[in-house]
Amino acid sequence: MHSIMIICPDHSPLKESEKWLSRYGFQVNISQSLEQANKYYELTEFNLLLIDQEAIQHLNNNHTELPNQPRRIVLDAKASLSTGVNSMAQGAVFYLPLPTDSETLLKHVVNVLEQNEAQEATSSPTTLSKQTTKEEALTLGTPGSGIIGQSPLMQDLFSDMRKIAGTDVTVLIRGESGTGKELVAKALHNLSRRHNHPIISVNCAAIPENLIESELFGHEKGAFTGANSSHDGLIYAADKGTLFLDEIGELPLEAQARLLRVLQEGEIRKVGATQSTKVNIRLITATHRDLIAMVKQGLFREDLYYRLYVMELLLPPLRDRGDDISMLAQILLEKACQKHNKPIYNYNRTFDKAIRAHNWPGNVRELENAIERAVILSPPERVEAANLKLANQQNTSRSTPLAADITDLPRGTTLDDYFKHFVLTHQHKLTETELAQSLGISRKSLWERRQKLAIPKKVTT
Structure with missing residues (x-):
């Protein structure tokens, strides 16, 4: 996720861009002045600065230069040729008037971020490792x-x-x-x-x-x-x-x-x-x-x-993805530890058992939130399953797979009718694997036909 710092006074039209930039997936922080931004943030960690000229006017008056990085777009409510030339000379990638409509600003933001990525790819001494990272990013299923x-x-x-x-x-x-x-x-x-x-x-x-x-x-x-x-x-x-x-x-x-x-x-x-x-x-x-x-x-x-x-x-729900749940949980655990400046917890068996036992109706988003809760609430030495704060589940009884019985269905029943009847009748006592075996199909086929026929999954309490 690209991170953007907006530096502008409270009354600046630029402040409104925080909302829509966040909506489009950018990580956005906002400061009222360059001094405040430097005090609370490490600006070199941001991919882009959006700066209202008013917030840095005193720098220009004193002929003081902004930090070399990151790249920045300067916006000015009193745009002029001389100020624009001065801003570009000091390192601004673009100089735009205020107010500027969201699409124009978005195009310039994307342009700068793409330039950043292209420059990193060509100027970094670790080009080979970056190529490897890029290849990993294109290899579906990997963290990259x-x-x-x-x-x-x-x-x-x-x-x-x-x-x-x-x-x-x-x-x-x-x-x-x-x-x-x-x-x-x-x-x-x-x-x-x-x-x-x-x-x-x-x-x-x-x-x-x-x-x-x-x-x-x-x-x-x-x-x-x-x-x-x-x-x-x-x-x-x-x-x-x-x-x-x-x-x-x-x-x-x-x-x-x-x-x-x-x-x-x-x-x-x-x-x-x-x-x-x-x-x-x-x-x-x-x-x-x-x-x-x-x-x-x-x-x-x-x-x-x-x-x-x-x-x-x-997209299959998380509960149908088998060992992927544990793989995702381990990656999310490490990510949450880094986010909250905690030592990386060992992914223990009890923690994994609790995660695998949950149905995850909110899927990966719910899993990520639960693990973040556990990281915040657990003691330094061990991540505790109880701190996931998951709703209790009752174990559903599992019986031996049953042969399909169609004697109680009316004449003229279609295969889809039969399939739906069988699944709804037996899913409370059979696993997805057992249901598929009883019907003589794969789990993938069972899942696809559930989607096609809009057959709801069993509800666990």
């Missing part, structure tokens, strides 16, 4: 790739991702909340031909409904009350790169119609505009909702659904 897993379900997912990544095909990612859908989208982008261009991530549920069309498609000056300047939109910001729309099921119907035009015509029209603009994006969407059910309820456009459903990737 951001997606960790060796279970059969995850290996099948990785196999599909490698086949899809090199194309520009639209992808729909489905899975429960917390399974890592955004990580999959970013991995697809990093493996694609578009990896040198930005990936713009948008959580459709996080943007107010009355603003989402303007945020995505942009607007012309005067298009509505408060539209004081022209605004390009996030789709335009993703031009030549990838647009990732998370929680696509939350997109309002009117915005769905506009998105359909982007997919059909490869162009966008700003709110209030009469002319369209061509864009070249690769669209990846994600949802935990049943879009087909939403189509039947009139909440999601059927034509858009079939535009999105070109390739589908299903």
Whole structure:
């Protein structure tokens, strides 16, 4: 995750950028002055500084130079040629007026961060090790790739991702909340031909409904009350790169119609505009909702659904990933120890047993939070399972696999009807493996058919 420091007075328009930069996945800190930033932070640890000229005006007056690193963008409410030249001479990568619309600033932020990565790749004396790190980042399943897993379900997912990544095909990612859908989208982008261009991530549920069309498609000056300047939109910001729309099921119907035009015509029209603009994006969407059910309820456009459903990737829930749970827990434990300046705990058997016994309805996100709790609450010498603070589970009784019985089903029952009946009837007393064996299929097939037929998993209490 890229880290950004914003240095600006409280009244500065730049302060508003903290919210939307955080929403798009950046780690953002804010200080009122350079002195305050230096006092509480090590500025060289940030990837980028965004600085209001007012916050450093005294430095220019005294001909004092800013630190050489990190790179910085200077923004000025009283922009002038002389100040701009002076700022660039002192090392600013860009000099922009204030206020600046979010898409323009975002494009400049991404540009600087990409320059940072390119410079590190060419100037570092450890080029070979960086190439190795880059290769690891492209090896799905390794920590460097951001997606960790060796279970059969995850290996099948990785196999599909490698086949899809090199194309520009639209992808729909489905899975429960917390399974890592955004990580999959970013991995697809990093493996694609578009990896040198930005990936713009948008959580459709996080943007107010009355603003989402303007945020995505942009607007012309005067298009509505408060539209004081022209605004390009996030789709335009993703031009030549990838647009990732998370929680696509939350997109309002009117915005769905506009998105359909982007997919059909490869162009966008700003709110209030009469002319369209061509864009070249690769669209990846994600949802935990049943879009087909939403189509039947009139909440999601059927034509858009079939535009999105070109390739589908299903993310398995954490509880179905076997030994991946322990692998993830060990990595997250080390990460939490480093975050909270604690010695790296040994991953002990009791701790692992407690983790493997939990159902993890919140998936990887819940696991990460639980381990962070345990790290904070445990004594220095040992991480304790009790400090995970997990809800107690009752052990469900397991019986011997039963042969499929269809004598109580009515005439004309389909195979899907039978499959659903059998799973719902026996899942309270059989494991997923035993259910699959009884049906004569693999666990992967069982999981895929659960998704297809919307068969809920058994509920543990």
